[in-house]
Amino acid sequence: YPTRAAPQPPGPRTEAARPLVSIGMPVFNGQNSMRRAIDSLLNQTCRNIELIISDNASEDGTWDICQEYSAADPRVRISRNPENLGVVANFKRVLSLAQGHFFMWAAVDDCWDPAFVATLVDDLERDPEAGVTLCGFDRVKEDGSPYPGFRLGPGKDPTPKNRLATALSFYTPLKVNYYFYGLFRRDFLAAYIDQYKPMAAVERWFLAKLALVKPFRYVDKVLHERTVAAKSFAQRYPDDPLSRHFVQEQTSFLDLSPFSEVARFLLRCKEIPWFRKISIAPLFVWYLGFQLRNYRFRIQRRRKQLRAGRSQKKTAAA
Numbered sequence: 101y102p103t104r105a106a107p108q109p110p111g112p113r114t115e116a117a118r119p120l121v122s123i124g125m126p127v128f129n130g131q132n133s134m135r136r137a138i139d140s141l142l143n144q145t146c147r148n149i150e151l152i153i154s155d156n157a158s159e160d161g162t163w164d165i166c167q168e169y170s171a172a173d174p175r176v177r178i179s180r181n182p183e184n185l186g187v188v189a190n191f192k193r194v195l196s197l198a199q200g201h202f203f204m205w206a207a208v209d210d211c212w213d214p215a216f217v218a219t220l221v222d223d224l225e226r227d228p229e230a231g232v233t234l235c236g237f238d239r240v241k242e243d244g245s246p247y248p249g250f251r252l253g254p255g256k257d258p259t260p261k262n263r264l265a266t267a268l269s270f271y272t273p274l275k276v277n278y279y280f281y282g283l284f285r286r287d288f289l290a291a292y293i294d295q296y297k298p299m300a301a302v303e304r305w306f307l308a309k310l311a312l313v314k315p316f317r318y319v320d321k322v323l324h325e326r327t328v329a330a331k332s333f334a335q336r337y338p339d340d341p342l343s344r345h346f347v348q349e350q351t352s353f354l355d356l357s358p359f360s361e362v363a364r365f366l367l368r369c370k371e372i373p374w375f376r377k378i379s380i381a382p383l384f385v386w387y388l389g390f391q392l393r394n395y396r397f398r399i400q401r402r403r404k405q406l407r408a409g410r411s412q413k414k415t416a417a418a
Contacts, residue, residue: 119175120148121202121217122286124194128156128184128337130208131165133327138169140211142176146218151206152197155180156190186341188298195286195293203286209242210281213323220283223319231289231314234282237324247328250275251320258316264379266316267362270308271386273393277304279316281324288314295365298342305358309365312372312379359387 123141127134141151153176155163166178179197181190191205202221206212216235223233236251252258256274258266269276280303292313296306310316329336363380366372 119150119200121146121150121204121221121283122198122200123149123151123204123206123217124191124198125151125153125206125208126156126187126190126194127153127158127162127166127208128187128190129158129160129162131158131161133209134162134165137206137208137210138165138176140214141206142169142173143214144212144217145214146221149175149217150198150200151176152194153178154190154193154197156187157181157184184339186298187337188296188302188342192293192296195290198286198290200286202283203289204283205281207281207326209327209329211325216323217283219319219321219323223317224283224285227315227317229315230285230317231310232279232282232284233317233319234279235319235324236322237278237326238322239326239328241328242330249322250278250326251322252276252318257318257320258311259318263312263315263376264382267308267311267379267383268386270304270311271383271390277301277307278326279303279307281326285314295361297361299358299361300355301358302342305361308362309369312362312366312376313369355391359384362387 125134125137125141138151138153141149151169151173153166153169155166155178157180163180166176166180169176170178177197179193181193185193194205195203202224204217204220220233220235224230236249238249239247241247252274256269258269258276261269288310292310295309296302299305333340333342362383366377366380366383
């Protein structure tokens with residue numbers, strides 16, 4: 101494909117020309133995996149999409165790949181940051197460029213079934229009140245070997261639940277933080293994106309806030325494949341501003357900042373009626389339980405690491 105300079109973001113489209121779905125792909129050094137991800141998104145049965153790729157000052161061939169796809173498919177819009185803005189800022193960047201009625205974030209090392217977008221759009225259109233929907237997905241390790249997948253079984257599907265119950269689910273080990281990669285109503289997401297702030301488990305607490313405003317939905321079909329990284333976020337991106345929050349979380353006993361973030365939002369948000377604001381009490385109780393479980397898990401993991409280290413030393417000595 102021919103290469104070309106980064107195009108300037110176009111102005112607002114007319115309603116008739118507006119894409120149905122905007123897909124935002126933030127990327128940094130993604131040359132080894134992004135082709136498969138992009139191909140699966142451009143192969144969606146729902147053709148009325150735009151794919152917005154924001155290259156966060158990559159140091160590999162990512163930008164060349166971005167230009168190839170932009171030249172080959174008019175639905176691909178690309179942008180390159182002059183310097184690395186950090187993960188949170190780059191995720192916000194792709195949303196700020198989106199113009200579709202619906203929006204989803206796309207991880208550069210994932211893959212989507214061709215029916216993913218159409219299925220979730222259909223689900224959101226069934227319920228005008230819902231803010232986001234998600235489907236089940238498979239998970240694989242970086243080498244392609246299988247990893248336990250994700251499906252919300254009976255009693256865990258948020259579709260029939262009230263908003264407090266859905267918000268409380270984010271204070272459990274349940275992997276509902278994957279709603280971050282579901283399909284949102286773009287206007288709803290954009291209205292609250294300022295609540296997406298750098299902190300440990302950033303997606304979980306951001307979604308807990310959104311769950312207090314609009315209902316969440318779920319489609320019990322596996323239409324998405326996620327890649328599980330071998331290293332933690334802080335290990336992969338030690339210089340990202342978000343990494344220090346993960347390190348602090350691992351060393352703190354009881355961090356109340358995630359709860360205080362959700363609590364302030366709950367009390368100040370004008371779209372949340374007063375009678376729902378009393379849910380601050382059960383949210384606090386559930387949060388304490390969640391933090392205590394996490395602390396106990398960290399202690400158990402540390403003990404296992406120490407035992408494994410002692411065992412290795414004994415083996416080496418023998």
